[in-house]
Amino acid sequence: MSQRPVTCQKTDCTAPSCAPDCAPSAPASGLVQLRRDGGTSRRSLLQAAAGTVAAAVAAPACNTPEFEAYFQKHYKKLTDEDKVKVFARLEERTRQKTGVRVRIGDPPPIEGVHFAYALNLSHCNGNRRCAEACARENNLPDEPEMRYIRVLELDNGSQHLERGTVYYDRDKVPAPGKFYLPVQCHQCDNAPCVKACPTGATWKENDGIVVVDYDWCIGCRYCQAACPYHARRFNWVEPKIEPSRINPHQAYLSNRIRQVGVVEKCTFCLQRTRRGMYPACYEVCPTGARKFGDLSDPESEVRQIVENKRVWILKEDIGTEPRFFYFYG
Amino acid sequence: MSHLRSLDWRRGAIALAAAGLATSCTWEPRRGEPAEEKELVVTIEPRIPLLATYPCSSCHATRTPQPERHPLKEFHAVRTFDFSHGDDTFWCYQCHSIRNLDQLVTATGALVSFDEAQKLCTSCHGDKLDDWKRGMHGLIVGEWNGPRTKLSCPACHNPHHPRYPTIEPEKMPETIKPMTPFGAK
Known part of the structure; x- marks a missing residue:
C-alpha cells in the first residue's frame, strides 16, 4: 500500500510507521556531502546540524507508543503489519488504563452482504x-x-x-x-x-x-x-x-x-x-x-x-x- | 436457499443449541479470510420439554372429559389461569383434544403435538402464519447467515391470554447535563 522504506537503519527502529518521520538517513547524507565537498557551506552545516538534532530527538522517541500513536495513519492506509502493531498498542493501552485484557480485531465486510x-x-x-x-x-x-x-x-x-x-x-x-x-x-x-x-x-x-x-x-x-x-x-x-x-x-x-x-x-x-x-x-x-x-x-x-x-x-x-x-x- | 420454506418440523430434533451459541459467542480473529458458506438451517424450538405438567394424560386418564363449560376444579382451579382468549364461548376442548389430552386439535379437527402449536394457532390466525414462516413475525435466535431457531407462538403468547404482557422497562436515560471539557457542571 505504501512506498516507504522498510526500516530505519540508524536508530534500529523497526516500526514502519515511524520510518518517514524520524528520517535517520538525513544526518548521514549531510555529513557525507560535507566531506565530499571539502568545504563548509552554510547550507551543508545547517543540514548536518538539523539532521543531528532530528536524529537525537527521534532516536529515543521513535519506539515509544506515544510517538507511534501520534503518527498513526488513517485506518484505510494501515497495512496488515501496521494493524497488528496498532491493535497491540491499543490493547496494551486498555490494559494499563483498566486492567482488562481485551482483544481488538478487525473483521472485514463480508462480500456481497448489505x-x-x-x-x-x-x-x-x-x-x-x-x-x-x-x-x-x-x-x-x-x-x-x-x-x-x-x-x-x-x-x-x-x-x-x-x-x-x-x-x-x-x-x-x-x-x-x-x-x-x-x-x-x-x-x-x-x-x-x-x-x-x-x-x-x-x-x-x-x-x-x-x-x-x-x-x-x-x-x-x-x-x-x-x-x-x-x-x-x-x-x-x-x-x-x-x-x-x-x-x-x-x-x-x-x-x-x-x-x-x-x-x-x-x-x-x-x-x-x-x-x-x-x-x-x-x-x-x-x-x-x-x-x-x-x-x-x-x-x-x-x-x-x-x-x-x-x-x-x-x-x-x-x-x-x-x-x-x-x-x- | 429455500431454508425458510422447508422448515424442519421433526419434534425435538434440535434443541436450543443454536440459541445457546448465539449468546455465548466464541471469538476468533478471522481477519482477511473469505466469508464461509454456511448451511442455512431453521429449526423450531420444541415446547414439550418446557411444559411442567406434561403429559396431561397422567391425570386425565382417570377423569371423564366434560365437553360443556363449567367452573374448573382441582388442579386447574388452583392454578389461577387468566382466560382472556377469544370470547366466552371458548372452552378447553376448542384447542385441547377431548380424545387425547396430550394432543392439540386444530380448527379443522386435525391432531397436532404440543411442539407444533403454531399449526393450531394459525388454523384461526392464518394471516400470522405467512409472516411467521417468512421470519417477519416472531423471535428468531441464532445467526443471521447461519443456523437459526424459530420460536413458536407460545414462546411469547400465552395461549390462554395471548396479549403480550406489560413488562418493566429498563431505567430512564439520564437527562442531559450541561457538560464542559472538564466534566459535568
Whole structure:
C-alpha cells in the first residue's frame, strides 16, 4: 500500500510507521556531502546540524507508543503489519488504563452482504432492553451515561416527534395510548454525517455500515450536527466504564474503548454481525420487534419485510436513504 | 436457499443449541479470510420439554372429559389461569383434544403435538402464519447467515391470554447535563 522504506537503519527502529518521520538517513547524507565537498557551506552545516538534532530527538522517541500513536495513519492506509502493531498498542493501552485484557480485531465486510434493519412498531413495547444491551456490548460509559439507542414514546395516532419523549419513567410498558419508536443510527446510503466530516474519519463500508476511525476523528462534531436522527454521540470527558463491565471482544472500528474528544455511533455491532451473529439489540429484544439481516439475500427476514410489508422510513423527505426500516404488523 | 420454506418440523430434533451459541459467542480473529458458506438451517424450538405438567394424560386418564363449560376444579382451579382468549364461548376442548389430552386439535379437527402449536394457532390466525414462516413475525435466535431457531407462538403468547404482557422497562436515560471539557457542571 505504501512506498516507504522498510526500516530505519540508524536508530534500529523497526516500526514502519515511524520510518518517514524520524528520517535517520538525513544526518548521514549531510555529513557525507560535507566531506565530499571539502568545504563548509552554510547550507551543508545547517543540514548536518538539523539532521543531528532530528536524529537525537527521534532516536529515543521513535519506539515509544506515544510517538507511534501520534503518527498513526488513517485506518484505510494501515497495512496488515501496521494493524497488528496498532491493535497491540491499543490493547496494551486498555490494559494499563483498566486492567482488562481485551482483544481488538478487525473483521472485514463480508462480500456481497448489505446489512439492513427492520423494526416492527406494533410489537415494540418500549422496554429499553435494546439500549442497555447495546451499552454493554459496545462499551458505552455509564458516567456520563451514553446510549446509542433512544426509545421515543409517542401518542397513538401521531408521529409528532417533537411531542414524543425519551424520558418516560413507568412501572410497566407499554403505557395505554402510547407507542414507542426506537431510533438509532440508520446507516444511511446518502449519509449526511460522512459528507460533513472534514477529515475523512467517518465513511461507509461496503456492507453498508458507517464507521468512525476514532484515532482520526478531531472531535469537531460537524457529523453530530449533520445527522438528522441524532445518532452520533460525543465523548465530552474521558469515558469511564467499570472494568468488570468491559466487553473484551472488540473491533477497531466499533466497540473498542474510545477516548475523550471523539465522536462515536452505532455500527450494527459489526464486531458481531460480520462474524455471523445478530446485533446485541436484536438478541435482547423480548418482543421480536427487531429484524436484522442481509438485504441482498432474497430469503432473509429483512428482505421479506421490505418486499411484503409497508415499510416506512423516518424523515424520508430528506433523502438520506437509510438502511433502517420501520413497519407495522 | 429455500431454508425458510422447508422448515424442519421433526419434534425435538434440535434443541436450543443454536440459541445457546448465539449468546455465548466464541471469538476468533478471522481477519482477511473469505466469508464461509454456511448451511442455512431453521429449526423450531420444541415446547414439550418446557411444559411442567406434561403429559396431561397422567391425570386425565382417570377423569371423564366434560365437553360443556363449567367452573374448573382441582388442579386447574388452583392454578389461577387468566382466560382472556377469544370470547366466552371458548372452552378447553376448542384447542385441547377431548380424545387425547396430550394432543392439540386444530380448527379443522386435525391432531397436532404440543411442539407444533403454531399449526393450531394459525388454523384461526392464518394471516400470522405467512409472516411467521417468512421470519417477519416472531423471535428468531441464532445467526443471521447461519443456523437459526424459530420460536413458536407460545414462546411469547400465552395461549390462554395471548396479549403480550406489560413488562418493566429498563431505567430512564439520564437527562442531559450541561457538560464542559472538564466534566459535568
